Amino acid sequence: MTSRDVVLGRIRRALGERGPGPRPSPGPAGAAEIPRDYLAVHGARTPAETVDLLAAHLAEYRARVHRTDEDGLPALLADLLARRGARTVLVPPGLPAHWLAAAEPAHVQDRAESTARQLDAVDSVVTGCALAVAETGTLVLDGGPEQGRRRITLIPDHHICVVRVPGQVVDSVPRAVALLDPARPLTWISGPSATSDIELDRVEGVHGPRTLDVVLLGAQ
Amino acid sequence: MTATHLGMPAFPAAAREAVRDDVLRANLRRATHTIRDKRARAVAELADWDRLRAAGKAVKDHTLRHLDHYLLQLEEAVTAAGGTVHWAADADEANRIVTDLVLATGERELVKVKSMATQETGLNEALEAAGIAAYETDLAELIVQLGHDRPSHILVPAIHRNRAEIRDVFRAEMGGWGRPAPDGLGDDPRELAEAARLHLREKFLRAKVAVSGANFMVAETGTLVVFESEGNGRMCLTLPETLISVVGIEKVVPTFRDLEIFLQTLPRSSTAERMNPYTTMWTGTTDGDGPAAFHLVLLDNGRTDTLADEVGRQALRCIRCSACLNVCPVYERAGGHAYGSVYPGPIGAILSPQLRGTDSEIDASLPYASTLCGACYDVCPVAIDIPEVLVHLRERVAQGGPVTRDGIRVRLRPAHGRTAERAAMRAARLLLDHPGALRAGERLLARARRMRPRRLPGPGRAWTDTRELPELPAESFRDWWTRERGTPQ
Numbered sequence: 001m002t003s004r005d006v007v008l009g010r011i012r013r014a015l016g017e018r019g020p021g022p023r024p025s026p027g028p029a030g031a032a033e034i035p036r037d038y039l040a041v042h043g044a045r046t047p048a049e050t051v052d053l054l055a056a057h058l059a060e061y062r063a064r065v066h067r068t069d070e071d072g073l074p075a076l077l078a079d080l081l082a083r084r085g086a087r088t089v090l091v092p093p094g095l096p097a098h099w100l101a102a103a104e105p106a107h108v109q110d111r112a113e114s115t116a117r118q119l120d121a122v123d124s125v126v127t128g129c130a131l132a133v134a135e136t137g138t139l140v141l142d143g144g145p146e147q148g149r150r151r152i153t154l155i156p157d158h159h160i161c162v163v164r165v166p167g168q169v170v171d172s173v174p175r176a177v178a179l180l181d182p183a184r185p186l187t188w189i190s191g192p193s194a195t196s197d198i199e200l201d202r203v204e205g206v207h208g209p210r211t212l213d214v215v216l217l218g219a220q
Numbered sequence: 221m222t223a224t225h226l227g228m229p230a231f232p233a234a235a236r237e238a239v240r241d242d243v244l245r246a247n248l249r250r251a252t253h254t255i256r257d258k259r260a261r262a263v264a265e266l267a268d269w270d271r272l273r274a275a276g277k278a279v280k281d282h283t284l285r286h287l288d289h290y291l292l293q294l295e296e297a298v299t300a301a302g303g304t305v306h307w308a309a310d311a312d313e314a315n316r317i318v319t320d321l322v323l324a325t326g327e328r329e330l331v332k333v334k335s336m337a338t339q340e341t342g343l344n345e346a347l348e349a350a351g352i353a354a355y356e357t358d359l360a361e362l363i364v365q366l367g368h369d370r371p372s373h374i375l376v377p378a379i380h381r382n383r384a385e386i387r388d389v390f391r392a393e394m395g396g397w398g399r400p401a402p403d404g405l406g407d408d409p410r411e412l413a414e415a416a417r418l419h420l421r422e423k424f425l426r427a428k429v430a431v432s433g434a435n436f437m438v439a440e441t442g443t444l445v446v447f448e449s450e451g452n453g454r455m456c457l458t459l460p461e462t463l464i465s466v467v468g469i470e471k472v473v474p475t476f477r478d479l480e481i482f483l484q485t486l487p488r489s490s491t492a493e494r495m496n497p498y499t500t501m502w503t504g505t506t507d508g509d510g511p512a513a514f515h516l517v518l519l520d521n522g523r524t525d526t527l528a529d530e531v532g533r534q535a536l537r538c539i540r541c542s543a544c545l546n547v548c549p550v551y552e553r554a555g556g557h558a559y560g561s562v563y564p565g566p567i568g569a570i571l572s573p574q575l576r577g578t579d580s581e582i583d584a585s586l587p588y589a590s591t592l593c594g595a596c597y598d599v600c601p602v603a604i605d606i607p608e609v610l611v612h613l614r615e616r617v618a619q620g621g622p623v624t625r626d627g628i629r630v631r632l633r634p635a636h637g638r639t640a641e642r643a644a645m646r647a648a649r650l651l652l653d654h655p656g657a658l659r660a661g662e663r664l665l666a667r668a669r670r671m672r673p674r675r676l677p678g679p680g681r682a683w684t685d686t687r688e689l690p691e692l693p694a695e696s697f698r699d700w701w702t703r704e705r706g707t708p709q
């Protein structure tokens with residue numbers, strides 16, 4: 001008998017002891033017994049208010065928030081990289097070329113054969129995102145062409161993430177979950193890496209990027 | 221369950237020792253009070269908290285009732301997405317599976333992201349015996365590992381260490397494991413975090429194998445989810461070539477949509493944040509992004525025995541948020557080590573005796589490590605009625621009765637030589653059956669609070685003989701009972 005059989009057998013015996021009466025069927029029918037009367041969105045907001053809430057919550061978790069429109073984006077990105085003193089910037093395969101048109105640092109393309117050690121030598125990374133969640137101040141990446149592999153937003157110490165507003169902003173976690181595709185690798189980011197392990201003091205930056213710049217891109 | 225800490229004194233003795241340790245108590249008090257207040261604020265932000273809590277409970281209950289079905293569905297989905305699923309009936313088997321998988325890669329070291337399941341199985345020790353070095357990468361776990369210490373909190377395992385102690389551990393031990401601590405390392409948390417970053421980066425960049433746990437597994441899609449703060453989880457989950465996740469079978473949920481509940485309740489309950497800094501969700505393997513090989517080890521190790529107990533099985537709903545630890549007056553005074561288990565606090569008091577049985581003195585005494593004040597139940601995001609399970613387990617220890625061990629139904633004999641516990645149980649019954657006596661008992665307790673004696677007089681003496689008398693809970697046991705059972709007095 002395999003351990004699989006052993007474990008499944010134990011489960012069935014354990015549940016069989018519930019006494020007479022049929023077990024409700026699992027799957028969609030049985031799952032109906034789960035009450036879903038919790039809120040889909042907490043509060044009513046205009047799209048602009050939703051973007052403002054995102055900005056406020058991002059800032060509260062110490063991401064640095066900036067706003068610009070398409071025309072202003074290249075200069076803003078160039079400025080953020082310059083202020084950081086970045087010499088190199090990682091570029092996902094599908095990042096719109098004009099975004100970094102004004103940026104000084106040398107572009108580093110992420111390739112399949114790029115090792116973690118090579119990526120560790122790069123100063124900054126610029127990406128888009130799949131969506132952002134206003135109520136929690138969260139960015140979600142799903143590995144799309146403007147975002148690249150998960151490792152490129154992890155190893156460099158400085159991440160600039162561009163969010164198209166209001167288009168990519170959803171109100172709430174339930175709204176986000178409904179839009180995401182679980183077949184893709186998903187990374188939910190809420191502020192820069194942090195720890196509270198030393199006397200429960202929040203300290204920014206342990207292993208992930210210690211500086212997170214978020215650019216809200218939309219008509220100003 | 222193999223990770224009973226050997227030579228561990230029973231809870232009362234260990235707790236009395238810890239209560240006397242002023243530093244530990246000060247660290248714990250400060251930490252638990254801070255997080256407790258923050259949590260209350262984070263929860264108050266959501267008007268539908270009670271409904272989220274009810275939904276989380278319902279999802280877990282539904283899954284447990286059909287656990288065989290959802291595990292098979294999960295296995296199919298993970299396999300279809302490129303992963304390999306292994307089943308481990310107990311700790312030894314899980315450790316053997318992981319050891320063999322690591323040896324097959326030819327590697328002799330790996331990085332780990334905090335996983336309670338592998339602490340429970342004693343994986344690091346098993347790997348060490350096979351010549352494999354396992355590096356903990358969670359900052360608190362690193363502090364614990366370097367300090368040759370044991371975790372004392374689910375979420376903040378080094379909560380018993382203050383910054384000066386951590387600096388000393390880093391200075392003394394980092395060099396022996398890899399990159400030494402920077403010269404002149406101070407005790408500012410920022411500096412300490414930087415030291416950990418430098419020390420571990422070296423290990424992340426060269427790691428070929430990682431071992432993780434998971435907070436959730438989605439049956440429908442085969443997706444695994446890890447919540448974290450520091451980024452060490454992302455490092456472990458994305459950089460190595462081989463990823464091995466060891467996960468308790470109770471961590472499965474039916475649908476991807478179910479995550480919308482726990483993504484709201486877990487961070488607020490645990491770190492008191494709207495959202496933790498990083499959450500990773502992955503489904504099998506993805507070409508060119510992340511590990512090329514993914515193994516999922518499904519761990520039983522006493523969980524099916526727990527499932528067989530109709531009252532006790534609710535402990536399997538636990539999402540390990542640690543909110544119950546932070547509000548527990550006993551935990552606050554005794555600290556996590558007194559529980560002699562990887563699962564400390566109120567959840568540990570009901571989970572460990574069920575996973576491991578009550579053969580050892582410490583496990584038999586755990587159900588008594590509580591004042592039944594009910595604060596743990598109030599904060600639990602999946603509404604586990606911890607006091608109810610405690611009373612149930614106390615009765616089991618004191619009077620014996622049917623239990624399931626390794627899948628076999630056996631009859632537990634009443635505990636011998638535990639007159640104190642039997643007396644405590646009888647006292648509780650008497651009080652429950654005789655409201656008048658209960659009121660008298662409460663008056664006694666109220667008086668006790670005013671005078672703060674170290675021992676209860678009369679029949680309660682044997683009980684309090686091994687207990688520092690707790691602060692009187694906000695809600696009395698009787699109120700709790702009435703609320704829960706609706707029995708009029």
Ligand code: SF4
Nearest residue numbers: 538539541542544600
């Ligand atoms: S029992 Fe409830 S409160 Fe305690 S850790 Fe588990 S989920 Fe959290």
